[in-house]
Amino acid sequence: MALLQQKLLASLLVIFGISAAVSAGNGHDAAPNVTRLTDLFGHLTFNHGFTEFFGGSNIQPINNGSYANLILNKSSGSGLVSQSKYYYGFFSAAIKLPSGYTSGVVVAFYMSNADLFPHNHDEIDIELLGHEKRKDWVLQTNMYGNGSVSTGREEKFRLWFDPTEQYHHYSFIWNRHHIVFLVDNVPVREILYNDAISSVYPSKPMSVYATIWDGSEWATHGGKYPVDYKYAPFVVSFGEMEMDGCTFDPKKKGVSCSKGSVSSRDPVDGEEFAKLSEQQRMGMEWARKKLMFYSYCKDSSRFKVLPPECKAK
Template structure:
């Protein structure tokens, strides 16, 4: 009976792990998020949309963004940045979240509606017993019809506690990081200079209904019986070159560095390329968790984008 009990317990543990996804320990990497100061949300952000669904707590250091059948919600940074390091600790809603998207991203569509840039971290909700999906995307100079998406599963349960989602953007590369582990590097080269994001951008945090496309191409829309969906944000970091008096004619160089850290993610040499530890982390994440890359989608792209040939 003792042996049978142990076997039953072991089988139950397998079911629990398989229904939530296996938990993996990533390689050791530098903790960039420990090297920049946090910006209180109520000081660094303004309301973008969904006023009644934005709840600030802990003296403005935490924001709960809510999606219900009345509206989603979002925040936008008070400043615009021309390159920098941007990060947020995010805790995702649990349960049946298909069609729900939580996004942490940079965009300048307000100033450049016809040729805007965008750098996206999007967290795509799931149907029952499926994992959240991390989608990254890069748009440059209005190329919004040419998505450069990559999709990965996460190596942890993102609904249990806060995890850090970060973007490093400078003239050398764009790096997406999760808990400081690089999950994607988009390198600036002459071949893609015309579509590399280069104009000043605002930083956004949003939750919204993406039923038309988010979960298996829109197969599973948002089910508001499970609402409200709450995404929590804290430990915001925004360190970069702040644009002064932004207009649509603003030159990319008309900005100043006003960060508190002595580290410079814009021009600092240590941010120009990945360290060997970061390369190891990137290879680990893409090998184990990536399941879609536009560079491998030959049915969508008869001629692959130029940067794909360097990968």
């Protein structure tokens, strides 16, 4: 009878778009089913999509360059940067994080143009922050536009899975409509383009970066737990890289839109990338209710006057 009840419950959960599984290790319900945007685009190998950013000896291509291990040890962190610059698009990486004691370690998948605009740069950040013993990794999302680095727009989330056991997808959409951060295709945050945010909305072509580095000064509880190198090396693995959108050619001083190798989907102006579906919105509501534990828009101790986009919400 109990088995029959379990099967009936699983069937009802599927009907309502919710997986019956429970995630390992943290007690959160599994994420709702959503459209798998990561299935719509082709993967880039690292030698065709990226070049060394820093820490060359700590970069190890694997699986014929389709994946790469990035290492942080006492001598250096490491990072890769995309060969092209992009103006809007869909960007994604499958990431397997270091296990064990990782306080102070920062793994980042992000976009920036600080190399071209050092005093007026844009940035879109997915940062995964290491943990002290028995604590989970933290997902931090952030955005800067037009040099607005004095006001971080951080939101922090717990994950509903163990990110060290296998690869999980971390992605974002950036176009003239919105910026959306996704984990395993579930939206966790949406920044809508509107008048309140327009002056600090990323507006210039950016490169894509994948890095691991020492964030001892701030990453774990405000720097309370720095990196302990007796647990080094810390190894993160990146793969299934997807970068599809408008590429920027500085020689032509313009942009050109490229299409995915296995898809005609348009992440710049396509309808399904301009607005979240009802299914995606339900997924985001689930993530924000169950997993978000910090938002700058609710930090009255940090801001005497909240940024204008917070009021617009």
